[in-house]
Amino acid sequence: MPFVTTLTFTSGDRHRLEDIVTEIKENAEQKGVELKGPHPKQPQELRIPQSKSLGPGGGRFESWTHTVYTRTIEIVGYEEFARTVTQRTFPDAIHVEAGVEQRTQVGSGS
Numbered sequence: 001m002p003f004v005t006t007l008t009f010t011s012g013d014r015h016r017l018e019d020i021v022t023e024i025k026e027n028a029e030q031k032g033v034e035l036k037g038p039h040p041k042q043p044q045e046l047r048i049p050q051s052k053s054l055g056p057g058g059g060r061f062e063s064w065t066h067t068v069y070t071r072t073i074e075i076v077g078y079e080e081f082a083r084t085v086t087q088r089t090f091p092d093a094i095h096v097e098a099g100v101e102q103r104t105q106v107g108s109g110s
Contacts, residue, residue, distance in 0.1 A: 005075040005082035008097040009038075014069045016093050021071045024085055033081045037073040044068045 007024075011017040021038045028035040046068060050061040075082045086098045 002077040002103060003079055003082075004077075004101050004103050005079070005086070006099045006101070007073045007075070007082075007085065008099075009071045009073075010068055010095045010097075011093050012066055012068055013093045014043075014067075016091060017069050017071060020090065020094055021073065024073065027085075028075070028081065031078075031081060033078045034076040035073060036076065038071040039073075041070040041072070044070070 009017055009021060025035060025038065027033075044067070046066045047063045048066060049063050052058045052061055075085070082098075082100075086096070090096055
């Protein structure tokens with residue numbers, strides 16, 4: 001039963017996000033690691049309200065909008081490669097979440 005490590009990368013900087021994900025994918029290909037993805041998700045548009053002052057009656061500026069981009073990669077098996085990727089230092093603009101799941105193979109009877 002292989003372990004599947006799911007890595008979710010989010011950032012407001014789409015180009016930096018693409019560079020990081022491409023680098024990981026190229027490293028996986030060089031090492032013969034089974035990697036699925038990157039799977040892009042629909043960009044999320046966030047609207048952040050801005051107050052003109054800290055008081056209750058200070059009014060508001062126009063809301064600030066920010067786009068968040070997400071890419072997901074699955075590493076099937078290859079725990080050492082997954083550990084190496086998750087332990088590396090990423091730029092501040094990149095947020096990384098990792099999850100590990102043990103999957104049974106079809107027809108294994110488990």
